[in-house]
Amino acid sequence: MSERAYRRLQRDERRELLLARATELFAQHGYDGLSMSQLAREAQISKALLYHYFPSKRRLFEAALEEGAAELRQRTEPDPARPPGEQLAMTLDAFLQWVQERPAAYATLLQSGSGEVREIITDVRATTAARILSGLGADGRRPATRAAVHGWLGFLDGATLDWIAHDDLSREELHGMLLGVFAGALIASGASGGLPTQNLPA
């Protein structure tokens, strides 16, 4: 390895470490509750070096969110070889596991008042809804089914926040309830086909 490549590796590692620390701190204090000065102090580096890696708090925050989102995407990637019901069940379980590893950070993110965070959440929400709706075929183009899927994503938020706050339900119980409500919401919306719920694990 050339000396230059070696130096770049060190730089990338330092950046990764900084990002991991920033993610923890944002989770504790929220976006608005943290300044670049505090971040530098907590990470025990100079403010100049922090700005060298991340030109602004917004860029640092976006990088931290992007890293979390990339991990989430990778872990919740549906397996197209499986039936849609199983894909949803597996994706949902991967999501709940991901939340379970960072409950406080996730709750802070979801309840954040920051405009930037809310914009990112709205984007992720729209993408997830579109993915689910496209998996529902013709039903996914019905207004009532679209409203039901957006409603269910709201249910997922509400129930997940309650789960984090009280910590008295197993992940399996929550998972089963969420799948049951998904099937119920499709029925209540009058969807004709929907997911092959007979394939859902109990």
Next chain:
Amino acid sequence: MSERAYRRLQRDERRELLLARATELFAQHGYDGLSMSQLAREAQISKALLYHYFPSKRRLFEAALEEGAAELRQRTEPDPARPPGEQLAMTLDAFLQWVQERPAAYATLLQSGSGEVREIITDVRATTAARILSGLGADGRRPATRAAVHGWLGFLDGATLDWIAHDDLSREELHGMLLGVFAGALIASGASGGLPTQNLPA
């Protein structure tokens, strides 16, 4: 009427008019997007007079929210003489009517990034959840039922925002779906009794 009482009436009316105008403006611009100077300009009064009625933007905003919330409370007051299922159905319909009268304002409120607004929303959410859970008797003390009710309130938000954004579902369709999902969520949470759903209007 004494002259003093007459003057006070005028003052109260002016305050009411100001409040109504402020409510419209907050709905359009959001809490952070509006200054007291703009409010005074838009309401065509002096800034001094505006501050005479409302000592700060926060107080004005709280008064506007409080007025909306008081109307909502009054209109969604459950009728204790009816069975619980009917109470929920009627309260929910009154809520959807209330939203239908101010869709843009409600969507802005629900998606607001302001810490103050989110605090108020969280408070209202907790009160509503407690009211529903207490109506469910022993089931309302089960963790899974509690999570289901909080989930359902999230469903209500998600589906209502979608309804406002697309305006292609009737209030009756949305109402039926929300009640169906409520019953489904109770079943999925394993609640034993729950609301007497046979009393729910179709």
